[in-house]
Amino acid sequence: MSEFLKYPGESSNDALSPEGKAQAHTRRVFLFKLAVGLNAVVGAVLAVPLIGYLLGPASRKKSSVGSWISIGEVNDFPVGQTRLAEFRSPVATFDDGETAKVPCWVRRVSEQTFQVFAINCAHLGCPVRWFSESKLFLCPCHGGAYYEDGSRASGPPERGLFEYKYKIAGNSLVIHAGDMPTLATQASCKDKPLIQIEPVAAETRSTTWEG
Amino acid sequence: MGRLKEQGIAAYQWLEHRLGLIKPISEAAAHPTPSNNASWWYVFGSAATVLLILQVMTGILLALIYSPSANEAWTSLNFLNHNIALGWYVRALHGWGSDFMIAIVLIHMVQVFLFGAYKFPRELTWIVGVVLLLLTLGMAFTGQVMRFDQDAYWGLGIGASIVSRVPFVGAQLVHLVLGGPIIGGATLSRFFTLHVFVIPGLLLAGVGVHVWMVLRHGVSDWPMPGRLVRKSTYEREYHELVEKTGMPFVPDAAWKDAVFAAAILFAVMACAFFFGPFGPSGQPDPTIIQTAPKPDFFFLWIYAVLAFLPPALETPVLLIVPVVGIAGMLMLPLIASEGERHWARRPVAVLSVSVIAVSLGIFTRLGTYTPWSPVMDAWSSDAVPVKYMHDRTPLERQGAMVLQDKQCRNCHELDRVGGQRGPALDSVATRLTEDQIVRQVLQGGGNMPAYGNALNPSETKALVSFLMTLRGNDLQPAIDASRELTRNKQMEQEKSQGAAWGPKGTPSPGQKQ
Numbered sequence: 044m045s046e047f048l049k050y051p052g053e054s055s056n057d058a059l060s061p062e063g064k065a066q067a068h069t070r071r072v073f074l075f076k077l078a079v080g081l082n083a084v085v086g087a088v089l090a091v092p093l094i095g096y097l098l099g100p101a102s103r104k105k106s107s108v109g110s111w112i113s114i115g116e117v118n119d120f121p122v123g124q125t126r127l128a129e130f131r132s133p134v135a136t137f138d139d140g141e142t143a144k145v146p147c148w149v150r151r152v153s154e155q156t157f158q159v160f161a162i163n164c165a166h167l168g169c170p171v172r173w174f175s176e177s178k179l180f181l182c183p184c185h186g187g188a189y190y191e192d193g194s195r196a197s198g199p200p201e202r203g204l205f206e207y208k209y210k211i212a213g214n215s216l217v218i219h220a221g222d223m224p225t226l227a228t229q230a231s232c233k234d235k236p237l238i239q240i241e242p243v244a245a246e247t248r249s250t251t252w253e254g
Numbered sequence: 255m256g257r258l259k260e261q262g263i264a265a266y267q268w269l270e271h272r273l274g275l276i277k278p279i280s281e282a283a284a285h286p287t288p289s290n291n292a293s294w295w296y297v298f299g300s301a302a303t304v305l306l307i308l309q310v311m312t313g314i315l316l317a318l319i320y321s322p323s324a325n326e327a328w329t330s331l332n333f334l335n336h337n338i339a340l341g342w343y344v345r346a347l348h349g350w351g352s353d354f355m356i357a358i359v360l361i362h363m364v365q366v367f368l369f370g371a372y373k374f375p376r377e378l379t380w381i382v383g384v385v386l387l388l389l390t391l392g393m394a395f396t397g398q399v400m401r402f403d404q405d406a407y408w409g410l411g412i413g414a415s416i417v418s419r420v421p422f423v424g425a426q427l428v429h430l431v432l433g434g435p436i437i438g439g440a441t442l443s444r445f446f447t448l449h450v451f452v453i454p455g456l457l458l459a460g461v462g463v464h465v466w467m468v469l470r471h472g473v474s475d476w477p478m479p480g481r482l483v484r485k486s487t488y489e490r491e492y493h494e495l496v497e498k499t500g501m502p503f504v505p506d507a508a509w510k511d512a513v514f515a516a517a518i519l520f521a522v523m524a525c526a527f528f529f530g531p532f533g534p535s536g537q538p539d540p541t542i543i544q545t546a547p548k549p550d551f552f553f554l555w556i557y558a559v560l561a562f563l564p565p566a567l568e569t570p571v572l573l574i575v576p577v578v579g580i581a582g583m584l585m586l587p588l589i590a591s592e593g594e595r596h597w598a599r600r601p602v603a604v605l606s607v608s609v610i611a612v613s614l615g616i617f618t619r620l621g622t623y624t625p626w627s628p629v630m631d632a633w634s635s636d637a638v639p640v641k642y643m644h645d646r647t648p649l650e651r652q653g654a655m656v657l658q659d660k661q662c663r664n665c666h667e668l669d670r671v672g673g674q675r676g677p678a679l680d681s682v683a684t685r686l687t688e689d690q691i692v693r694q695v696l697q698g699g700g701n702m703p704a705y706g707n708a709l710n711p712s713e714t715k716a717l718v719s720f721l722m723t724l725r726g727n728d729l730q731p732a733i734d735a736s737r738e739l740t741r742n743k744q745m746e747q748e749k750s751q752g753a754a755w756g757p758k759g760t761p762s763p764g765q766k767q
Contacts, residue, residue, distance in 0.1 A: 064686065093568065100430055100434055100440070101426035101427070108435045109435070127541075127543070129541045134434065134435045134436060135436065135438060136438065136439060137439070138323075138325050138439035139324050139325070139438035140324040140538075141325075141538055141540075142436070142437055142439070142441075142540060143438060144540055145541075162540070163415075166415070167412040167416065168408070168411035168412055168414060168415040169412070170408065170543040170545065171543075172543060172544075172630060174633075174664075176633075176659055177660045177662075178708040178709070179661075179703055179708075181628045181630065183545065183547070183628070184412070184547060184557075184627065185561040185563065185626055186626045186627050186665075186675045188703045190703065191707070192703075195628050196703035196704070197703050198701065199560070199561065199564075199565055199568065200565065200570065221435050222425075222428075223411070223428070223435065223437060225414055225415045225418035225424075225428055225438045226424065227417075227418035227425040227427075228413065228418060228424075228425045228428050228429075228435070235300045239324060252743040
């Protein structure tokens with residue numbers, strides 16, 4: 044008997060005797076199949092919200108998060124200098140602790156013009172450091188270098204530093220911050236096309252404010 | 255005594271009648287195996303399993319104290335290190351156990367590959383093994399995140415930046431990996447879930463399947479040159495070999511496994527005791543930017559490769575090479591399931607292992623001292639060597655100050671001190687003429703930024719005149735060959751005018767003056 048039960052579904056198997064075929068089509072076999080189908084439906088109904096929960100962070104709605112946030116008084120940033128500023132990420136949640144703090148580089152080009160650069164190297168996100176004497180941003184990880192206006196100077200980055208959108212509200216400098224800036228998530232950063240990779244000497248750099 | 259023994263046997267029979275596992279397991283342990291594989295080369299798989307058990311046990315102990323919250327993780331690690339009795343030792347065991355486990359898994363894999371043990375009928379055992387290797391590396395990466403310090407924070411940033419390079423869905427993937435728009439509490443929570451629930455579950459299940467298949471097909475016999483694997487004959491030959499030379503795996507072969515496992519455990523304990531736990535380094539505060547993030551030892555080679563990829567190649571290489579590499583490892587036993595097993599008859603296999611091992615070794619070595627990274631404080635901490643200041647004019651000494659002040663040393667060595675991103679400058683004047691140095695400094699080029707904006711003319715003049723004094727051990731300065739050619743041409747013309755009465759064998763124009 045048991046050899047028939049091995050293949051309850053294969054009723055078209057010619058090797059089976061008519062009794063065997065009948066054995067594979069009992070009411071119990073039918074009910075079992077029905078129950079399997081029922082479980083498939085219930086499983087799908089169960090799975091959809093769970094997968095939705097799992098993929099929640101990747102949903103479209105959340106991928107353009109961020110808001111305007113003040114990073115200090117305008118007068119904190121002398122004209123012609125580049126200084127480190129920090130703010131608490133407007134998208135931080137209850138247990139982010141210190142990781143909610145975000146640093147950025149603020150370059151005051153003139154009275155009313157600023158450039159606010161993300162700390163993250165455009166190569167792999169390491170924190171770039173400003174060197175005022177050589178007027179370069181240098182990355183400690185793989186040696187990416189950027190000029191004072193954020194454009195690529197040398198090394199592995201394929202573009203210049205990410206920039207935040209900014210505005211001056213009263214006496215304070217306000218930037219739009221949200222996503223950690225990467226090549227894909229610069230929604231909160233300035234739209235800056237990928238620069239063409241070409242010899243460094245061919246790049247133009249702004250020197251307008253320099254004496 | 256006899257009664258005690260009877261009672262013991264009765265208790266065993268009571269248990270086994272209900273459980274029904276002891277007899278089959280002891281029979282499986284004592285399964286016959288060809289005597290030629292009772293070798294010290296066959297001990298790595300069991301050692302990896304023993305290390306996995308060590309990791310599970312020490313991991314559970316750490317979870318008693320560790321707090322997987324971005325707010326508290328770093329503090330709880332320091333609490334483990336300093337306030338909990340022997341907390342430092344359990345952390346050290348877990349950390350060193352992880353390094354040993356990756357090393358042993360890699361050695362196990364190389365041994366199986368070189369012995370051709372992945373061939374029929376053990377293809378699936380190899381494929382599951384590749385998955386186990388990837389899971390082990392996954393444990394190492396997520397474990398590095400558990401040590402929630404500066405390196406972990408910026409390591410996550412590197413991970414997110416790599417993921418962001420995936421076309422079309424890059425942004426969504428970044429959010430999925432980080433659990434939100436930034437690295438934070440949600441990121442640590444999901445890596446904790448992976449490290450403690452998901453990957454260990456898969457790992458233990460995978461090891462179960464892997465060991466089951468080893469028992470089902472038997473431990474592979476020692477390869478012999480010329481003894482080919484054929485699907486039609488291999489299993490019959492293996493069984494004949496087992497019947498002829500077979501001996502029980504436990505204890506006749508397993509004693510070597512046991513000795514090696516004990517030695518490895520002892521080595522882990524010794525490293526943990528003498529070298530202590532890994533980190534945590536600085537607190538995960540992104541505003542502390544005076545940091546040079548670096549991954550753990552087994553990921554250093556990737557870190558090094560990322561420094562050398564040209565920008566245009568980076569994204570394709572990052573996204574394609576891992577897929578091709580993993581697919582290649584998975585497909586290997588399906589492509590080469592028959593044929594020669596002995597390494598002496600498989601030169602391509604030996605060459606592949608050698609090339610991969612040497613490459614990984616070189617990149618890892620480079621990763622330990624990162625010659626591509628600027629030394630951020632060289633300009634303020636490493637003085638110009640005194641010998642380069644002797645007998646220099648005031649202008650040249652001023653140039654040395656410019657060199658220091660403009661942070662040239664961050665990328666350029668003098669007397670073996672300073673950054674290695676650019677070439678050492680000790681003999682720069684023997685390679686470049688004055689004009690070339692001026693051009694290189696002001697316009698940059700190669701891997702050097704342009705300093706035209708950061709130097710005024712007098713600084714440039716001073717800097718270049720100092721650089722012109724750097725000629726190694728008084729080597730000849732670089733000369734502008736084109737100038738010499740034009741001068742020679744003039745001389746040639748002068749000579750040809752007077753050639754009528756000149757003696758034969760006059761120095762040829764090209765000869766050095």
